Amino acid sequence: MIDLTGKTALVTGATRGIGEACARALDAAGARVLLSGRTASDLERVAAELENAPLMLEADLAPSRAGTALAERVLDETGGVDILVNNAGIPMRRTPDKLTEQDVDLVFSINVRSLLMLTVGLGPSMVERGGGSVINISSIASLRGPLGRVAYAGTKGAVDAMTRALAADWGSQGIRVNAVCPGLIKTAIWEESRRTVPGLSEQLEQQIALKRWGEGSDCADVVVFLASDMARYVTGEVIAVDGGMARVSSAPGSAVKVPGTS
């Protein structure tokens, strides 16, 4: 059992989905969780179920300086964090012919700029506390070329690269930096297509070695591990939590007899 008692963790995008699951799992492990997101009612809903004096920080991470401002607020109100889960992100599904400058600016502002400025803003507080763990929520879109999401894939590739670079910059100061790449996780970003595109859910499932969509908790458990001392010698890693999708060949669901095999 992982024990994070006495640690403070900030989770961005904690109002639903993977971020909410991470907040719940970190709280269950004993950490005090600072919840950030734009929707006050959802922050209140999640906070109401956490045990260790959660703090709600309403913040939109799209505007310029938003990451820096959130870091400053965290430092003012709590003094700093031991664990940072950079989870807030938007998908930006656009084929190359439909992509606009505004689309690119928006997805990079949230998924990349604010993530980086929040992280560098909180790094010194981790050093003061004797070290820390940053976990960036990336995507398997950074590991294999996704269809119709070139800008999103670019942001997640940047997240992976920044993960390794910050691990290099901060390793000597006791800060570990890792990334988790979720595969297909049943959250709001998939809700509409799962409901409205016939057969999509089943078709995608066939591309997963473990033959099921992931839950937020599948990612959250890996995040808690990376946040903990169990992962004390792990840094600069990009870990797929995808049931075997990005890097694993997947056989069809029903057994297929291949001639010459038993």
Ligand SMILES: NC(=O)c1ccc[n+]([C@@H]2O[C@H](COP(=O)([O-])OP(=O)(O)OC[C@H]3O[C@@H](n4cnc5c(N)ncnc54)[C@H](OP(=O)(O)O)[C@@H]3O)[C@@H](O)[C@H]2O)c1
């Ligand atoms: N679900 C998947 O299959 C999947 C796969 C690969 C990677 N991911 C990554 O996992 C992360 C979480 O995804 P999810 O599926 O849990 O998505 P989700 O259910 O849509 O949740 C996204 C979270 O980000 C917050 N957010 C969105 N825009 C924001 C903004 N401008 N400022 C501040 N917060 C903002 C949302 O909060 P508010 O709306 O309240 O602000 C929400 O809490 C993302 O980085 C995503 O790219 C997900």
